[in-house]
Amino acid sequence: MPSQADQHKPGAERKYGDKYKLIGKNYQTADLVAKVTGKAKYAEDFRVDGMLFCKLLLSPLPHARVKHIDARKALAIPGVKAILTADELPAPADSLTDLGTVIKANPRGERALTNEPLYQGEPVLAVAAVDELTAAEAIEALDVDFEPLPFVLDPLDSLRPGGPNPRVEGNIWVQAPPPPTKPGERPPSPPPPDVGELKWTKEDFAEADQGRMPMGKTRDEWSYGDVEQGFKNAALVLDESFVTPDTSHQTLETRSALAYWQNGKVYVHTGTQSTVQTVPALARWLHLDPSQVVLVSEYTGGGFGSKVTAAISAIIPALLSKKANAPVMMRISREEEHFIGRGRPSLLGRLKVGFAKDGRITALDMFVICNTGPYDAVGDAGAAGRIVSLLYQPAAMRWRGATIMTNTPPRGPQSAPGGMQGIVMMEPIMGKAARKLSLDQVAIRRINCPEGKAEFGPAQNGKRTHCTSSFIKDALDRGAEQFRWKERIANKPNQQGSKRRGLGVSVSCFFGGSTGYDGLFLVKPDGRIAIQSGIGNLGTESVIDCHRVVAEELGIPWEKCDLTWGNTSQNLPWTCVSGGSQTTHAMTRAAHAAAADARQKLQEIATKTLGGKPENYVVANERVFAKGGRGMTLAQAAQQAIKLGGKYDGHEAPDDVNKYTKASVAALAGQGLVAVAKDKYPHDGTSMSFVASFAEVEVDVETGKYHILDFLAYADVGTVLDPRALGGQVLGRSILGIGHAIGQKWVFDPHYGQMISRRFYQNKPPTILDLPVNMQWAALDIPDPETPVGARGIGEPPVGGGCASVLNALTDAVGDDVIRRAPVNADTILASLEAGRPAQDPLTAHI
């Protein structure tokens, strides 16, 4: 339990990692000084001899066909070097799974440039010139004939009988099931998805005018338990509609890219969340072998899911560079980033939830429509169902969903994709139920939340999946204590003047880890440790933090460890993508496996050199030694490894590591003791992390303006690896969620199909002054039982809680019916209160 003193200190001052020397301790990461002094070089900071700049022509229309491009005037401008159109792009390429299955390319998928733009702002062509100004003037000198085509922005408009389609062929992806796998053969390739049409009936829309989410047929559905019986047994049944916002990822580093070709290889400098796995992505987009691609990405200015393997637009400078025979820099402007930078999809939902008298959920019927934009279907609708199923543990549940295409910018995964929206839809219902049943808000969440290896989602092959561990109850209890929940409830002032206080709590969770990646480091002949990190430096510090496990396990001072990251020519191991908050879990496991490999090799080298049995040798204090007997330094052991060769110095690599890792091991061979291993640790369940979030707000009911007075996020993330970085994630991602509650949005003119919120001051990401001065965080620090270090990911789990705790605090202050969509601004509150409390335009995502 936190002490009294702890309650008033920032969480980072709490003590974590009692059992460890390095894990759970604050330290200065190797990239810190460069970041805070501005010496860190992001993609657009690079300059190469002879470098050209390129600019893009974006589609002015939400859906159109390029009939004709006249570039004569543009190309005649002095300094204009090349133009690239969609006709010159490589065709979409198939990809290969680890099992050897070919995934057929989707011929209708997104490409870097297009002749049929499906959203306003979609890149149509690119021009390279000696400088940016000349390139921009060349774009203005183009004569492009666009034929306007029908468009639709709101999925409900497209679902109406006779409603417009975003694509000529329809509004929904149709994926035929893959053919059955024959025994002993590889799974056959699934056919590429097709575009179909989904329309609802007039009757389906009967309730839409009253602001209730219409429910027509969907393509996807699952259920477990007896939902109907659950509702019959319920003491209270709520049936609520809720609409969540579309929000840009708003990475401060836009997706700028520099590319050039040298000796048959393309060098690409660009921000990415995942260093190693961006190589195969670029290779596929460019039709190259991965060995022909070098990625440089030492620093990335934010991703939040929008740069999992960089962005397909990065191939534009690569192709222009080839064509112009010069390096090409593409600096993406803020305007362009708003169009191509991805966004979280709005989810339009309707949830019917049955509660027993004690607040236990007896049945849950969830219906969601996801607005995915014009390209690939994001998984938010499905994830929303699975996360709600885990977090609230309904005794029976049905989920139905459809992901609808529209002529709005392409969506991508954004921090807790789907999970966040599911929580934001569910939490106000929990709040309302607690008020109706006269239950405490913490108590109703406590009675429903998962515990231990809780099951969730539908059964597959007769079995439901479960999480590796959940201690969210403890997080709720400790969080309530630290937030002084009961005291605040008891002392909540009545309305003072025009001010009303509100208190909110929310539970939250998301995926927190994967398995099966490779760890790689060297013990050098001088005794230093050279750690190879294939993790992207996306701001979470996992690029460095995960490798603390190597030093911890082998008892090596952190100062003796040198880290290589951010350049794929530097022989990095196969690494997970940094998406889905999997890195901390996956790569601490890989680091642990590589450390175990090093220990074993050190023991074997000592045995070969000094005699005895391997198991009698201990690795500690930068030595390998027999207890009370002879030993050698790590430097000596590394020198010996080089003499021994074979697996000891990397001339042989384990069979089971990825071929990418094998190539890196081969390149490093002979430089010292090479420790390399794949994570094969057992793992039972799906790794999930949890957060309990608490917020207090004050609403001025005469203006609608409100302030967040206080906020606490209490995390269940397993072992705490790096408290400062963890705190940054817990609060930073809470703020990302809070942004969805207090103002972040896209706004379109529905008649013209144009986005009108194109700048920060218009789409309003939260500022630091929108947040309470003393936001707090803490973590349970209970190890996950299914991973050797016990650490899980944390990037995404806080997001839903950040948003929902604030929404819950607002409804506590102004009433349940005022808020039916997010974000909530002064106008939302005031318009509703003034009109007698109906929610304002409840089914409209963009105002």
Added chain:
Amino acid sequence: MAVIRDVMPAFELLQPSSVADAQHLLARYGSDGWVLAGGLDSFDWLKDRIKKPKAVIDLSGIHELKGIRSTADGIEIGAMTTLTEVAQNPVIKQKYSLLSQSAELVASPQIRNQGTIGGNVSQDTRCWYYRGGWPCYRAGGNICYADTPVARNREHAILEAERCVAVNPSDTAPALIALDAKFVIRTAKGERVVDAEGYYVAPDRDITRLTILQAGDLLTAIRIPSAWAGAEFYFEKVRDRNVWDFPLLNVASAMFTSGNTIDKIRIAVNAAAARPLRLKKVEDAVRGKQRSAETGEIAGKLSVQGAVPLQFNAYKIPLMRNLVKRSITGVANGGQEAAWAS
């Protein structure tokens, strides 16, 4: 011609060191010239390549346009004085705190360090259709895109709309109107001094501009008379974010009372119409009345008479009613708000 935005175009940058030189340059370039103060409004227009002047005349090197001076009857503020200086000036804080309060709530600290008082009162509207380069009435076209049955217009006008429904977004303008400030304009014919409220034009008079400034004119200074020094002031701005945001609505009032009777009062609001509105009818109605909740209610209701909401801005009517009420009763919205003032 294809469109590209967010790339600063080339232009001639001219940096005169006197008002006379600036006027000379403005006369030479005529409609091809662009006056640059702090740049917060200008650079958006320029980098979006919507306004394409040949020459930008940068006033930042003109010393005579900077600084705050005491005069025989009050103070004079050079048009190029930064908003930070205005917000922090001790004399303004002591005697005309209505202005320092309003300046303190403009945008963000960085913008206030760069932005000027002259620029803040002269800035163009932020209607997102107009600023996006849509060819609307204000841009010389023949349609208002913000006033269609489905247009997005939560930030637009509830009063005085005439074809165009854009609003003036200045925070300092209503404070200056309430303080009965005078704006000093240098024209080709000489100096002209106008009342603050007379500086602004509604769309029925000229739909393409928000102020009376014509090509070649320069706002050089703002004079605040001592008549309202030390009055009771009220300023409130309601915005979506606590920093870096334009007003959804703001209100400014200056009042002298004797006992509890309102002797003298001036009230103005902004972001309700294309110009900051002085609420003369309200002033007349409450003068001589008790300063009470009841008077506040009357004032609030009176202030929104004739207001016409658009599809998404009906909330501005109760917002204005309540803000005007508060500006009479002076019931500040609590100390809490000050903690977020930035």
